[in-house]
Amino acid sequence: MRYGVGGYLALCLLGLIGCVSSASASVVIGGTRVVYPASQRDVSVQLMNQGDSPALVQVWIDAGDAGVTPEAARVPFVVLPPLSRIEPASGQVVRIAFTGEADLPENRESVYWLNVLDVPPLPEGDGRVPQNYMQLAVRSRIKLFFRPRGLKGNANQAPESLNWSLTAPEGGGPALRVENPTPYHVSLARLRIPSAAGYQTVPLGDRSMLDPLGSARFALPADLPETAESIEITTINDFGGRVTRTVPLAR
Incomplete structure (x- = not known):
């Protein structure tokens, strides 16, 4: 399976325009939200490719602006790996680590958004994309709650x-x-x-x-x-x- 570089950039833009639930994509997120307790060094998110073809997946976090590009997002988190290929019926664990590079409130939660962009491969063949061929990337976006230590209640x-x-x-x-x-x-x-x-x-x-x-x-x-x-x-x-x-x- 092949992925076009120029087409991939266009697909990223398409994915940034429209958000869909994880159920609409071949690659699904193991959960509807992520909770990050400040007491942990990192948290893990499971991705699973339920499609019939390999998928190229890009993962990033934004601070609430759904239109921001992965490169322009300024958040105090690191996502590893940010880009991965997931085979059919296979999974990928994504690790999220807090960098501490932001002065977040200590008396309440902060909320961010986890983005997963599922980029399908180009069709097999001689390397040429068919005329009038449209390829769409699907983005899933869920909440990421950063929970400081010592918050009262549950x-x-x-x-x-x-x-x-x-x-x-x-x-x-x-x-x-x-x-x-x-x-x-x-x-x-x-x-x-x-x-x-x-x-x-x-x-x-x-x-x-x-x-x-x-x-x-x-x-x-x-x-x-x-x-x-x-x-x-x-x-x-x-x-x-x-x-x-x-x-x-x-x-």
């Missing part, structure tokens, strides 16, 4: 400490406000509030991850009764599992 129990209240944003209309007093990020998968017709889903928008020691607001439909005493939240834990809880709603 990350998987952080959703239980969220403080939810019914309030009104500027301009009127009901809204949900949530305060996260914990040092951990909380990833929301679904938010529902009781209504006359049963539970009604509240759009998360771009606030599906609650920052540690932060707050957020979620707009509610104007016709929603303001008598709800609880809400249903579904969060994602360290293992990628979804946990649904019913929590009280203050006013």
